[in-house]
Amino acid sequence: MRILWLSWRDIKNPDAGGAEKVAIEITSRLTKEKHQVTIFTSLFKGAKKQETTRGVNIIRRGNRLTCRFFAFLYWLKNKKFDLVIDEINTIPFFSIFYAPAKTLTLIHQLASEFWFSQTIWPLSTIGYWLEPFALKLYKDRPTIVVSKSTQKDLQKLGFKNTKIVREGLDFKPQFASAKEDLILFIGRLIEPKGPRDAITAFRKTNDIVTGTKLVIIGRGDPTFTANLKRQTITLGLKDKVKFTGFIPESQKIELLKKAKVVLIPSIREGWGLVATETSALGAVPIAYNVPGLRDSIANGKTGILTETNPQALAQAAIDVLKKDQLRKRLAKNGYLWSQKFSWENCYQDFKRFVLRPGRQLK
Numbered sequence: 001m002r003i004l005w006l007s008w009r010d011i012k013n014p015d016a017g018g019a020e021k022v023a024i025e026i027t028s029r030l031t032k033e034k035h036q037v038t039i040f041t042s043l044f045k046g047a048k049k050q051e052t053t054r055g056v057n058i059i060r061r062g063n064r065l066t067c068r069f070f071a072f073l074y075w076l077k078n079k080k081f082d083l084v085i086d087e088i089n090t091i092p093f094f095s096i097f098y099a100p101a102k103t104l105t106l107i108h109q110l111a112s113e114f115w116f117s118q119t120i121w122p123l124s125t126i127g128y129w130l131e132p133f134a135l136k137l138y139k140d141r142p143t144i145v146v147s148k149s150t151q152k153d154l155q156k157l158g159f160k161n162t163k164i165v166r167e168g169l170d171f172k173p174q175f176a177s178a179k180e181d182l183i184l185f186i187g188r189l190i191e192p193k194g195p196r197d198a199i200t201a202f203r204k205t206n207d208i209v210t211g212t213k214l215v216i217i218g219r220g221d222p223t224f225t226a227n228l229k230r231q232t233i234t235l236g237l238k239d240k241v242k243f244t245g246f247i248p249e250s251q252k253i254e255l256l257k258k259a260k261v262v263l264i265p266s267i268r269e270g271w272g273l274v275a276t277e278t279s280a281l282g283a284v285p286i287a288y289n290v291p292g293l294r295d296s297i298a299n300g301k302t303g304i305l306t307e308t309n310p311q312a313l314a315q316a317a318i319d320v321l322k323k324d325q326l327r328k329r330l331a332k333n334g335y336l337w338s339q340k341f342s343w344e345n346c347y348q349d350f351k352r353f354v355l356r357p358g359r360q361l362k
Contacts, residue, residue, distance in 0.1 A: 001035045001036070001082045001083060001355070002035075002036045002038075002080060002081045002082050002083075003027075003030060003035055003036065003037045003038070003081065003082065003083045003084075003085065004038050004040060004075070004078075004081040004083070004084045004085070005023060005027055005037060005038065005039045005040070005085045005087065006039075006040050006041075006068075006071050006084065006085065006086050006087060006093040006095060007019070007020070007023055007039060007040075007041050007087040007089070008041060008042055008064045008067060008068075008087075008089050008090075008091075009041060009042065009044075009064065009089075010023070010024070010039055010041040010053070010058050010060070011023065011024040011053065012044075012047065012053065012058075013041075013042075013044050013047075014044060014045075014219070015044075015188065017188065018108070018167065018269075018270060018271065018273040019087065019089060019108045019270065021167075021273070022106075022108075022146065022165075022167060022168075022346065023039065023087065024053065024054060024056065025168060025343040025346060025347065026346065026347055026350050027039060027054075027056045028053075028054035028055055028056055029343075029344075029347045031054070031055035031056055032055065036057075037055075037056050037057065038056075038057045038058075038059060038081075039056055039057070039058045039059070040059050040060075040061070040067070040070075040071045040074055041058065041059070041060050041067060042060060042061070042062055042063050042064045042066075042067035043060045043061065043062065043063065043067075044060075047060050048060070049061070059074065061074070065091070068091065068092075068093045068094065071093050071095075072093075072094075072098060075095070075098055075099060076098075081099075081102065082102065083102055083104060083354070084099045084102045084103045084104070085103075085104050085105075085106055086103055086104070086105050086106070086138070087105075087106040087107075087108075088105060088106070088107045088135070088138070089108065089111075090111045090127075090131075091134070092134055092135070092137070092138065094137075096137050096138055096141065103138070103141055104141060104142045104143070104144070104354060105138045105141050105142070105143040105144070106143070106144045106145075107135070107143060107144070107145055107150060107154065108145070108146050108150065108270030108271070109147075109149075109150050109153075109268055109269060109270035109291065109292055110131065110135070110150065110153050110154075110268075110291075111127065111128075111131055112128070112131070112153075112268060112291075113192070113267050113268055116128065117190075117191045117192045117267065132157055135154070135157055136157050136158060138159075139154075139157060139158040139159045139160065140160065140161075141161070142161045142163070142353070142354070143159055143161060143162045143163070144162075144163055144165050144350065144353065144354070145162055145163070145164055145165070145270075146164065146165060146166070146167055146270045146271040147164065147269075147270060147271045147291070147292050147295040147296070148164065148295050149291035149292050149294060149295050150270060150291065150292070151164060153291065163349070163353040164349070165346055165349040165350050165353070166340070166341055166345055166346050166349055167271045167273050167276065167341060167346060168341055168342045168343030168344070168345060168346040169276060169277060169280055169338065169341050169342060169343070170249060170343075171249075171253060171280070173279075173280035173281070173335055173338045173339050174257070174280070174281060174282070175281075175282045175331075175332070175335045176256075176257035176258075176281050176282040176283075177282060178257075178258075179258060179259065179260045179282070179283075180213075180258045180259070180260070181209065181211050181212045181213065181260065181321065182212070182213050182215065182255070182258050182259040182260060182261075183202060183205070183212055183213065183214045183215075183259065183260070183261045183262070183263060183317065184214070184215050184216075184217060184255060184256065184259045184261070184262045184263070184278075184283070185198040185199075185214065185215075185216045185217065185218070185262070185263050185264075186217045186218060186252065186262060186264075186274045186277075186278075187217075187218050187264075187266070187274060188218050188219070188220050189216070189218050189219060189220025189221070189224055189225050189228060190220050190221070190224065191224070192266060192267045192268070193218075193265075193266050194263075194264075194265030194266050194267065194288070195216060195218075195220075195228055195265075196228065196231065197263075197265040197309075197310045197313060198214070198216070198263040198265050198310075198313075199214070199216075199228065199231050199232060199235065199237070199241065200231075200235075200310035200314075201263060201265070201310040201311075201313040201314040201317060202214040202237065202240075202241065202263070202314070202317075203235045203236075203237060203314075204310065204311065204314035204315075204318075205314045205317045205318055205321070206237070206240060208318050208322075209317075209318055209321045209322060212240070212321065213240055213241075213242070214237070214240060214241045214242070215241075215242045215244060215255060215259075216228070216241065216242065216243045216244065217244050217247060217252060217255065218244075218245075218246070219245050219246045225243070228243070229243060253281065256277065256278060256281040256283055257281050257282070259278075259283045260283060260284065260320070260321060260327060261283060261284050261285075261286055261317050261320055261321065261327075262274065262275075262278040262283050262284070262285050262286070263286055263287075263313060263317065264278075264285055264286065264287035264288070264293060265287065265288050265308075265310070265313055266287070266288060266290065266292075266293065267288070267290060267308070268290050268291050268292060269290070269291065269292030269293050269296070270292050271292050271295060271296050272285075272287065272292045272293040272295070272296040272297070273296070275287060275293060275296040275297050275303065276296055276338055276341050277338075278303075278334070279302055279303065279331075279334030279335060279337060279338040280334075280335065280338035280339075280341075281335075282331045282332075282334075282335055283331065284303055284304070284320050284327055284330045284331055284334065285297050285302070285303035285304075285334070286303060286304045286306065286313060286316045286317055286320065287303065287304070287305055287306070288305070288306060288307075288308045288313070289305035289306060289307065289308070290308065293305065298333075298337065300330075301330070301333050301337075302330060302333045302334035302337045303330055303334060304316040304319075304320065304330070
């Protein structure tokens with residue numbers, strides 16, 4: 001089968017996240033089974049216009065907005081695809097108009113509140129109100145999601161045929177029991193991921209549980225990152241908070257093995273892969289009770305979900321750090337829960353829905 005996968009970013013993009021990880025894990029396995037896969041995506045600084053990554057042909061044109069227009073031009077010249085996967089991140093590729101019978105949709109999450117934290121007014125308001133109408137164009141197409149939260153959001157818009165595909169892990173779960181008074185924040189340093197709230201919550205936590213340290217793992221806009229560092233100085237936390245920037249996966253794993261708690265104050269996630277990674281290495285995820293994270297964390301069983309404010313986040317962290325039996329119970333349950341998540345399971349979920357014998361997209 002010839003498959004065209006449309007996405008605004010690919011795994012080598014500096015801003016790549018969980019969505020891009022899902023794409024490369026599925027597409028690379030498709031190529032191993034002799035399917036021909038092309039990911040059409042946007043350019044970024046230093047990127048090649050075409051390259052092969054893990055057996056997948058990657059073509060890059062335009063920026064994260066205009067790549068949709070270039071994808072249409074590419075389709076006009078290369079129509080011999082059997083399947084088009086329109087991965088919708090904020091704005092669709094609108095393949096429904098030029099390849100309606102061949103289009104399958106992948107939606108990790110609705111942009112929803114992201115419009116107001118990532119886009120200037122009036123574009124934020126326009127985008128927020130237009131998003132449901134754009135998504136409804138795809139309501140009759142087979143659609144892959146990664147969480148029950150996204151599935152419910154789409155069903156409210158009239159989507160009839162949705163399938164949840166589990167996300168996976170890059171490593172085998174290991175229950176690391178030797179822990180330090182270490183708290184982590186892992187993610188892109190952008191407002192919707194909540195690093196400001198993580199720092200504020202850590203300040204309140206450290207007032208009660210002295211001796212704790214916070215390590216912030218991830219990169220982002222230099223100006224925003226500088227503001228975060230100024231925040232730590234203002235709060236008197238300069239010697240207690242460390243910014244690592246981007247680090248190799250192996251180093252992230254070692255820090256997770258040492259940490260007791262990971263703070264995840266995002267305003268919304270598709271799934272929240274960092275929560276699963278946290279549980280897989282014996283740490284406790286503490287997150288806001290928002291779409292995606294309420295799927296990847298079973299509240300009170302594998303982690304803690306809180307109200308969406310730093311005070312609630314801090315109180316949960318204090319409880320977990322001071323009550324060792326609570327922490328150990330949550331960590332053990334999370335570790336057991338994490339064992340069902342692997343990229344091979346993700347691929348098998350995908351195959352059962354998309355490539356089952358006799359599949360007709362029409």
